[in-house]
Amino acid sequence: MFLxxxxxxxxxxxxxxxxxxxxxxxxKDGKGPSIWDHFVHSDFSDAASIDDSSNSYNFxxxxxxxxxxxxxxxxxxxxxxxxxxxxxxxxxxxxKGLHYYNTLIDSLVHRNIEPIVTLYHWDLPLALQEKYxxxxxxxVIDIFNDxxxxxxxxxxxxxxxxxxxxxxxxxxxxxxxxxxHAPGERGKIAAVYTVGHNLIKxxxxxxxxxxxxxxxxxxxxxxxxxxxxxxxxxxxxxTLDINKCQQxxxxxxGWFAKPIHGDGDYPEELKNKLYSFLPNFTEAxxxxxxxxxxxxxxxxxxxxxxxxxTLAKMGQNLSLxxxxxxxxxxxxxxxxxxxxxxxxWFTDSHVKTEDTTAIYMMKNFINKVLQDVFGYTAWSLxxxxxxxxxxxxxxxxxxxxxxxxQKERIPKSSALYYKEIIQENGFSAHLWTPASDSSxx
Numbered sequence: 006m007f008l009x010x011x012x013x014x015x016x017x018x019x020x021x022x023x024x025x026x027x028x029x030x031x032x033k034d035g036k037g038p039s040i041w042d043h044f045v046h047s048d049f050s051d052a053a054s055i056d057d058s059s060n061s062y063n064f065x066x067x068x069x070x071x072x073x074x075x076x077x078x079x080x081x082x083x084x085x086x087x088x089x090x091x092x093x094x095x096x097x098x099x100x101k102g103l104h105y106y107n108t109l110i111d112s113l114v115h116r117n118i119e120p121i122v123t124l125y126h127w128d129l130p131l132a133l134q135e136k137y138x139x140x141x142x143x144x145v146i147d148i149f150n151d152x153x154x155x156x157x158x159x160x161x162x163x164x165x166x167x168x169x170x171x172x173x174x175x176x177x178x179x180x181x182x183x184x185x186h187a188p189g190e191r192g193k194i195a196a197v198y199t200v201g202h203n204l205i206k207x208x209x210x211x212x213x214x215x216x217x218x219x220x221x222x223x224x225x226x227x228x229x230x231x232x233x234x235x236x237x238x239x240x241x242x243x244t245l246d247i248n249k250c251q252q253x254x255x256x257x258x259g260w261f262a263k264p265i266h267g268d269g270d271y272p273e274e275l276k277n278k279l280y281s282f283l284p285n286f287t288e289a290x291x292x293x294x295x296x297x298x299x300x301x302x303x304x305x306x307x308x309x310x311x312x313x314x315t316l317a318k319m320g321q322n323l324s325l326x327x328x329x330x331x332x333x334x335x336x337x338x339x340x341x342x343x344x345x346x347x348x349x350w351f352t353d354s355h356v357k358t359e360d361t362t363a364i365y366m367m368k369n370f371i372n373k374v375l376q377d378v379f380g381y382t383a384w385s386l387x388x389x390x391x392x393x394x395x396x397x398x399x400x401x402x403x404x405x406x407x408x409x410x411q412k413e414r415i416p417k418s419s420a421l422y423y424k425e426i427i428q429e430n431g432f433s434a435h436l437w438t439p440a441s442d443s444s445x446x
Contacts, residue, residue: 011431017380021081026389034101037091039128044187079119083126093130172232212297232304233258249319269295304347328373349384
């Protein structure tokens with residue numbers, strides 16, 4: 006059922022990007038290489054095109070104009086760790102990188118657009134991968150905390166919402182299991198769960214750091230963005246099928262959500278099935294980890310569904326029912342405040358500005374979060390490099406011709422539609438739609 010209704014008056018409307026996807030300039034102005042830079046230039050045939058991508062580093066003013074056009078209340082972006090600290094460890098910050106992020110944050114504040122800053126959106130400094138083995142090594146936890154401390158000290162007077170890590174499931178599973186993401190390691194199941202374990206501990210350490218040293222005077226909030234699919238039983242009255250669905254969600258979302266938003270420990274499903282690979286938390290660690298999120302930041306989109314054969318479906322059916330997975334979160338984790346931190350769909354690379362399928366998905370996703378969340382992040386602001394898919398898919402509200410020098414941001418139909426939703430603060434009966442509510446794309 007489609008609901009014509011408005012959101013609460015203080016509802017937050019925003020868009021998001023990842024630094025590696027849109028900034029470009031991977032080895033200019035003092036930036037160090039990341040694991041994704043190395044991965045792309047080693048494994049992608051069109052690697053040279055990532056050097057510019059959407060070129061947000063040089064065309065920040067065009068991104069800001071796009072934000073103005075939409076009328077958003079917040080912009081979620083990530084800081085490129087190696088752009089600030091080329092070798093990863095905290096030393097003298099790269100001045101040009103520091104200037105870029107200060108200018109971005111100041112420009113947002115000047116426009117009354119809330120900055121929501123992600124500290125880690127997958128672009129680990131390559132030096133840390135080569136020296137320590139990346140997130141497989143506990144040493145990176147303290148180095149990440151040092152990097153976070155610097156960001157809190159420098160940007161925290163203007164940033165009130167922080168995300169530590171974006172979708173750690175994909176970092177661990179695709180980085181060390183399928184090899185589809187950087188650093189591209191495959192089939193190392195013990196490494197997958199070691200990386201997940203260290204990501205959880207890194208997040209918890211940064212939360213406690215912020216809570217103790219910075220929250221008292223900065224008055225901000227901090228969380229971790231967790232991603233998931235949703236799955237429905239073949240037979241709704243079959244207890245075995247229902248249990249398989251529960252197990253599927255626990256293996257993906259519960260892996261990180263239960264320690265952080267629950268009791269500090271892994272789901273029993275993981276502990277029973279993966280006991281030989283899954284590290285253990287001590288009782289002290291469980292108490293340290295649980296409750297280390299000020300809200301539930303949730304990602305729901307194609308990265309959590311493509312390719313589906315990498316998910317533990319347990320023979321059941323994938324579903325795009327966002328309302329149902331939000332209900333599951335509320336029931337499992339005592340009704341937390343939820344921010345949709347990433348949501349949207351994709352179009353093929355040949356589609357330019359008439360992205361009607363993306364509008365259809367946006368309309369239905371947003372309608373399913375009415376009254377359930379405090380903010381919504383449409384993903385993404387503009388077309389960029391879509392990880393293992395390269396430039397074969399697009400997820401931006403603004404079209405970018407990657408071959409052009411000026412990289413103009415051209416609003417797609419989805420940008421016009423989202424702009425109207427923001428202006429209406431939801432769905433009034435007269436809000437234009439490209440198709441009837443019962444139609445398919």
